[in-house]
Amino acid sequence: MSYEALLISNVVLWIAVLALGLVVFGLIRQLGILHERVAPMGALMTDRGPEVGEMGPKFSVNDINGRPVDFGGAHPRGQSRLLLFVSPTCPVCKRLLPIAKSFATGEKLDVVLVGDGDPDEQHRMITEHGLEQITYVNSPQVGMSFQVGKLPYALLIDEDGVIRAKGLVNSREHLESLVIAKETGYGSIQAYLKAHGYVAAENKGGEDKRSVAETA
DSSP states (O other): OHHHHHHHHHHHHHHHHHHHHHHHHHHHHHHHHHHHHOOOOOOBOOSOSSOTTSBOOOEEEEOTTSOEEEESSSOTTSOOEEEEEOOTTOHHHHHHHHHHHHHHHHHTOEEEEEEOSOHHHHHHHHHHHTOTTSEEEEOHHHHHHHTOOSSSEEEEEOTTSBEEEEEEOOSHHHHHHHHHHHHHTOSSHHHHHHHTTOBOOOOTTOOOOOBHHHHO
16 A cells, blocks of 8 residues: 555656646746847937937036046047046946946047036045046036936047947946947947847737837
8 A cells, every 4th residue: 555655656746847847948948038039238328418420519628637628529549438427426326437447448448437516525436446547527517518317327429529329327238338339330229229120020900119128
């Protein structure tokens, strides 16, 4: 009797194991399908301020040490310039600063950090994060010229002074997406993905197409 009970319990156990295996296989398959359908997201572009493809505004301000910084027109050293708008009171900005330093070195960009606030707080942030070698502008004029409303925000301006990409950023991937957008000729990763077919097919009811980037 005990042998039969053991045999039955083993059979039930194997059935349970096989059922669990099928469930796991189904989940893995669904994850694979989802991975293929979901495209990587880049910096979220807003519709405020000068448009991508336009010349950036031309003006001059002093950096936090009193040295003049010119905006607009061709870059004097033929570089692309990354404007990164930050604040000492923004935790996400502080986490992004060391990433921006490393990213700037790797991409050979002219990075300009832009703040707007108490100079003493800006200086403390510069010292805390070792930003002495990066141009730091503390002026409301820059933010108003580009109509920046949220932080951290970045703009990539090419060597001729044309805005090539812009958007809210909070990771290295977001910063990289600005460079990719410039290299591909699209103003944002979202625009690139949409142009290359990352869209859901129209259903029979005639709903509008929506890109994965828009629905993610």
